[in-house]
Amino acid sequence: MVKIITTRRVTQIFFFLLFIWFCIVATLGQSWWQLRGWPVNWFLQLDPLVGLGVILATHTLYAGLLWGVATLVLTLFLGRFFCGWVCPMGALQQFVGYLGMRSLESRQRIERCQPHPAQRAKYWLLLFLLAAAAADLLAWLFGGFSRNPLGYLIAVAGLFILLRVMQSRQLIRFTKVTLLWIAAFFILGGVWQWWFAQYHWLSAALQTGLLDPLPFIHRAVNLVLLPVMDGTVHVTSAIPRFYAGSGLVGLLFLSVILLCLRIPRFYCRFVCPLGALLGLLSRWALWRIGKAEDRCRECRQCEAHCEGACAPSQRIRISECVLCLNCMDQCRHGLMGYYPHPSVVGEITEPDLNRRQVISAVVAGFAAVPILRVQGGLADGWKPQLIRPPGALGEKDFLSRCIKCGQCMRICPTNVIHAADWRCGMEGLWTPVLNFRIGTSGCQHNCVACSQICPTAALRPITVDERMGRNAFADSGPLRTGMAFVDRGRCLPWAMDTPCIVCQENCPVSPKAIFTRTEFRTIRNGSVKVGRIEANRITIEGPDLPSGRLGSGDYFVSWEGGRAVPVQSNTADTLILRTDPYIQTQPEIGTDLLIAVRLQQPYIDPVRCIGCGVCEHECPVRGQRAVRITAENETRHPQRRMIIR
Amino acid sequence: MSDANATDRRGFILNLWRSVFAAAGISAVGFSLWDRKGPVAAKRQTSKLQIASFAATGQNGKLAVARGSDRIRNIEAAIDALGGMAQFVQPGDKVLLKVNAAFATPPVLGATTHPDLVARTAALCFAAGAAQVAVTDNPINDPASCFELTGIGPAARKAGARLMLPRPDRFAFYSVKNGQLIRNWPVLGAPLVWADKVIGLAPVKDHHRSGASMTMKNWYGLLGGRRNIFHQQIHTIIAELAVMIRPTLVVLDGTWSMIANGPTGGAMDDLKATHTLIAGTDQVAVDSLGATLLGKSVKALVHLDLAERAGAGTTDYRSLNPVVVDA
Secondary structure (H helix, E strand, C coil), rough: CCHHHHHHHHHHHHHHHHHHHHHHHHHHHHHCCCCCCCCCHHHHHHHHHHHHHHHHCCCCEEEHHHHHHHHHHHHHCCCCCCHHHHHHHHHHHHHHHHHHHCCCHHHHHHHHHHCCHHHHHHHHHHHHHEEEEECHHHHHHHHHHHHHHHHHHHHHHHHHHHHHEEEEEECCCCCCCCCCHHHHHHHHHHHHHCCCCCCCCCCCCHEEEEEHHHHHHHHHHHHHHEEEEHHHCCCCCCCCCCCCCCHHHHHHHHHHHHHHHHHCCHHHHCCCCHHHHHHHHHHHHEEEEEEECCCCCCCCHHCCCCCCCCCCCEEHHHCCCCCCCCHHHHHEEEEEECCCCCCCEECCHHHHHHHHHHHHHHHHHHHHHHHHHHCCCCCCCCCCCCCCCCCECCCHHHCCCCCCCCHHHCCCCCEEEEECCCCCCHHHHHCCCCCCCCCCCCCCHHHHHHHHHHCHHHHHCCCCCHHHHHHHCCCCCCCCCEEEECCCCCHHHHHCCCCCHHHHHHHCCCCCCCCEEEEEEEEEEEEEEEEEEEEEEEECCCCCCCCCHHHCEEEEEEEECCCEEEEEEEEEEEEEEECCCCCCCCCCCCEEEEEEEEEEEEEEEECCCCCCCHHHHHHHCCCCCCEEEEEEEEECHHCCCCCCC | CCHHHHHHHHHHHHHHHHHHHHHHHHHHHHHHHHECCCCCCCCCCCCCCCCCCCCCCCCHHHHCEEEECHHHHHHHHHHCCCCCHCCCCCCCEEEEEEECCCCCCHHHHCCCCCCCHHHHHHHHHHHCCCCCEEEECCCCHHHHHHHCCCCCHHHHHCCCCCEEECCHHEEEEEECCCCCCCCCCCEEEEHHCCCCCEEEEEEEEEECCCCCEEECHHHHHCCCCHHHHHHHHHHHHHHHHHHHEEEEEEEEEEEEEECCCCCCCCCHHHHHCCEEEEEEEEHHHHHHHHHHHHHHCCHHHHHHHHHCCCCCCCCCCHCCCEEEEEC
16 A cells, blocks of 8 residues: 555645646747646645735735635645645755755654744744735725624624624633624724725735745746756747846745755744644644554654654644654554544644734734835835836735736746835835846737736736727727836937937837937037048048948038038048939038038837837947836826826 | 544534534635636726805906005905905805915015915905805915915914815815816815805916916816826916816905016015906906016916816906906
């Protein structure tokens, strides 16, 4: 018979490979191995912390996030199966932890797998992150009072009675005072929300993605592992990919993985807020690890490979158990098992937390968002360099949904979406921002891939028609991500007497958002005297001309009484004029000549520009570009528009 | 053993029920909040605000001009010439004075409505039986500073009028009928909803973009949001403002006029003693007459023409037979 841990290992390898496979196929294209209906967001959707966070921050559960319900429901029956059997982050850590423990003696292994007080930190993090996101749901619930006061009061009374009944049946362990506090909380909250409806005193920010393991590993694979690996084999991208902001992602990921060499499942034990959530739930799991009989020899071999550090030899810490089942495999006496009853020696069902810690974490989470918001990043202090992909919601709503998973950055065919750093606001760390210097072009005009892949609709699903402002969207016009500005101090035709207008040429909008005005400007040292004339060859007196440069078709010679004649070619002291049968006049010896360059100088039409950044990407001034996009005029913030129409 | 088994079984069934109920609860919450489609484009804020006409019955097309160097005597004389404040304010009315408090500058610089004018007008309203008088504006500079430094705040309080500062909750979205620019735009609506009568009190000022800032331009201070984008079509916006507000009365104070460096001014040299105060119910006529104080023709101020064609009044102020009095 196949050993149970072999089954578990095969399952883990299967899900890990499936995860990597989904990361690879998140590639835009028509081949069978590319994005053609593969459920590339499935792991993120299975992650109930994503769904719960979005519910708290938006009081809605977007599309595929409903999968998270399945994970929670199964956890109520099976315990933390997701951590031990499905999570790719867990599998990877378990493998690295195995490598780290290979050469150790049993005693040392047991030591490394003992519970540590710091394991409670993950619950603090979970509570903190959920509280930071919870303001919207609270405001929405409290808003029930404004919408329907009577119904609201009835609902609160109903809740009170329900809890009271559950309490009397000893299903919950609340005191009567606690129940009264809960009722008072909802009534006062409802009244407060009604009275101060104008002031959005509750503000939510979804930051679970910072630590949530699925976004974490997605980010690492999308922004670091795949670009590094694929840089040599070129499967997912013909051109090496770069991601601004990926350095920190990669180093953190590497640190976490390396730490597992010393402490098995380091992240799961101390950091993982998803594990904490499932741990809180697993106390009600129907089946649980434990002993069937109390005749243990205390050999503690069951703890030599205990992934969750839940001390199965004693009273098992149910919330820490990740169902690796190694204890069952290790126990030579057949005591450990997966039973529909608690361990006969008892168990510790609750995490190692006290009320003070819980309240501190929750209050800190609630307070953190207003503290960050007072910086004004969502008010007048918004960052003009923060250019979000088309389809991005307004910044406040965006921050209530984005889990920083990097799927949009992965799918972007032109590699123009990058992970924001602190400069776009602390809340915006690793959220998508367009960087037009990196990538193969600006943001492609007819592409909506990022908004379609986004698992939480922080980039709402838009169609090409909506993006382009066609058909049903003709009235609202194209979606603008920002606007281009010409830096006349850097622009070649404006500042350097050099013809260019690459930006105008590449502007994908029709009619173009970049137009030009022509100016003839006398070149440097372009005021000369005619020395000799032979047919159309003029030898000039004056400073040397730039040899061979004036025959490009953009240079003209003019003199008093004559019209501008194009230069055909030149040396340092001669000009050969283009022969033109209609040009009858010739300059005379001694005549003053002016050599001028024809410059087409670019201008932006603010009504047409959509901020796609193709111009910025193409600008030949490669460092600080001479035409640059900032977020002015972006569609997602109508109140920030710069022009009337 | 069998007893223990029975206990076990009972415990298991109890736990099973608990898990099933919890699972059902979680699923119910999940499904009830399920959003299959995701958010759509942010809907534009829709107009909820209604702005009534504040015109007093039977007072259409009234126009009076008081000439004199004393502002208080000017306003009294002009209102007298119109038949007295009782023609416009009924006992029990709530009267809103829309002042120009745009800049945090002292009254002597003439960039804002003079506090004497505010105080005297408020007193006239109270004398006519007004129950309450309020003063409002959404200034360009810091609102609280503007009301204090212009002297308007202290004058209003002294006269028994209350200030309505442009708090965020006092704005509502509004669309001008057939307007092109004021479409779902935040307007300082709460004072307008509160008021039975609205009197505009504006100084005469040079304005580099629109040519002049008088009683029609004064309504700009009722707009919220990033309103200065309307400078891109300044005459259109002024005409729309004249359509938006049908005032009870407007008072154009040209006792001193800012003839240069407007609309901020900043030096006494920018002012000229024009010794004229114009009051009337037709804001287009009042401003057309006021243009002469700046030495400008009606034709030069395109917004006058636009407002006339939009039906806000007449530029032919002579047709209203203005009553001219010396104060």
